[in-house]
Amino acid sequence: MLQLPDFPWNALAPARERASAHPDGLVDLSVGSPVDPTPAVIRNAIERATDAHGYPTTQGASKLRQAIIDWYARVRHVPHLDVTTTIPTIGSKEFVGLLPTFLGLGRGDVVVHPRVAYPTYDIGARVVGATPFPSDDPAEWPANTKLVWINSPANPTGRVDSIETLRAAVDRARELGAVIVNDECYALLTWEGDDAVSILDPRVSGDTHDGVLAAYSLSKQSNLAGYRAAFVAGDRTLIAGILETRKHLGLITPLPVQAAMIAALGDADHVAAQRNAYAKRRATLRPALETAGFTVDHSEAGLYLWVTRAEKSFDTVDWFADRGILVAPGVIYGDDGALHVRIALTATDERIDAAARRLRS
Numbered sequence: 001m002l003q004l005p006d007f008p009w010n011a012l013a014p015a016r017e018r019a020s021a022h023p024d025g026l027v028d029l030s031v032g033s034p035v036d037p038t039p040a041v042i043r044n045a046i047e048r049a050t051d052a053h054g055y056p057t058t059q060g061a062s063k064l065r066q067a068i069i070d071w072y073a074r075v076r077h078v079p080h081l082d083v084t085t086t087i088p089t090i091g092s093k094e095f096v097g098l099l100p101t102f103l104g105l106g107r108g109d110v111v112v113h114p115r116v117a118y119p120t121y122d123i124g125a126r127v128v129g130a131t132p133f134p135s136d137d138p139a140e141w142p143a144n145t146k147l148v149w150i151n152s153p154a155n156p157t158g159r160v161d162s163i164e165t166l167r168a169a170v171d172r173a174r175e176l177g178a179v180i181v182n183d184e185c186y187a188l189l190t191w192e193g194d195d196a197v198s199i200l201d202p203r204v205s206g207d208t209h210d211g212v213l214a215a216y217s218l219s220k221q222s223n224l225a226g227y228r229a230a231f232v233a234g235d236r237t238l239i240a241g242i243l244e245t246r247k248h249l250g251l252i253t254p255l256p257v258q259a260a261m262i263a264a265l266g267d268a269d270h271v272a273a274q275r276n277a278y279a280k281r282r283a284t285l286r287p288a289l290e291t292a293g294f295t296v297d298h299s300e301a302g303l304y305l306w307v308t309r310a311e312k313s314f315d316t317v318d319w320f321a322d323r324g325i326l327v328a329p330g331v332i333y334g335d336d337g338a339l340h341v342r343i344a345l346t347a348t349d350e351r352i353d354a355a356a357r358r359l360r361s
């Protein structure tokens with residue numbers, strides 16, 4: 001059996017029990033799971049696609065790949081992709097966890113990921129026996145680095161990397177001969193400061209996508225977490241190699257989900273409406289947290305507020321649990337998160353209002 005660290009969310013069970021005892025009920029701001037309905041434009045599309053008697057192709061229908069590259073050109077300022085430079089994935093978590101496997105990495109290889117990071121970058125490296133290397137400084141990435149994960153906008157911190165920062169990371173990865181991937185699933189959920197630029201944007205990666213990939217997910221922007229709808233795009237040779245292994249393993253996006261993805265990618269209105277809903281929740285929660293004595297760090301983008309009161313993250317989790325609010329301890333994202341908690345904006349307006357009231361009283 002593979003020996004992996006404990007699943008991080010298991011550690012929250014006692015706080016969940018405590019928070020659930022609140023007389024006005026639990027406000028769960030721990031996991032970033034969307035709570036608003038999947039938009040009708042997408043549900044109608046999947047309803048029209050329920051006859052799916054044959055196997056889909058692993059690379060996805062050409063209509064879907066065209067919809068992805070049109071979306072990159074229109075929304076992410078990434079021209080010149082073609083249908084051989086993208087494939088759908090079954091949500092992006094499986095891709096994040098399996099990319100070191102697809103790349104054939106193993107013992108002696110280093111996988112760089114942010115110091116405070118979504119845990120699956122580390123797990124994917126461990127699965128193949130490679131060495132995870134938490135670092136935000138390209139100058140420290142070792143010579144045996146084979147894969148670099150960037151996550152801008154970041155989970156859990158909400159930090160957005162500038163064009164210069166992304167370009168420096170790409171330059172260093174290319175110097176090392178490493179693959180570099182930006183996990184960009186919060187790209188359209190920016191609140192302050194600059195837009196979140198894609199790693200495939202020519203201002204970052206230049207005239208080619210050599211060694212560069214972007215992963216994107218429709219879970220957050222389109223309330224599609226239950227459909228498992230995501231994709232990866234970039235370096236043609238890498239995409240071809242990844243596709244071959246995915247064919248062998250049967251990692252295929254279901255056809256009805258592909259139809260839903262095409263509808264989601266073609267409709268900007270639901271994305272704007274969902275963004276507004278989160279902006280409103282953020283505007284309610286943030287000042288209430290500050291009134292309660294917390295400092296909000298970064299959080300310029302994404303679905304979380306990254307807050308601290310300069311105490312151990314599990315102590316802060318307990319403080320929230322006493323008020324019936326469940327939040328995520330920052331330490332599960334790395335040692336540098338030990339004094340923070342992550343607070344998700346993914347709750348209904350009613351629950352966000354309840355949390356804000358409890359924080360103010």
Ligand SMILES: Cc1ncc(COP(=O)(O)O)c(C=O)c1O
Nearest residue numbers: 091092093118155183217219230
């Ligand atoms: C940084 C990051 N990457 C990937 C994912 C996985 O998203 P999904 O598997 O729903 O596409 C998440 C989900 O929370 C995330 O925060």
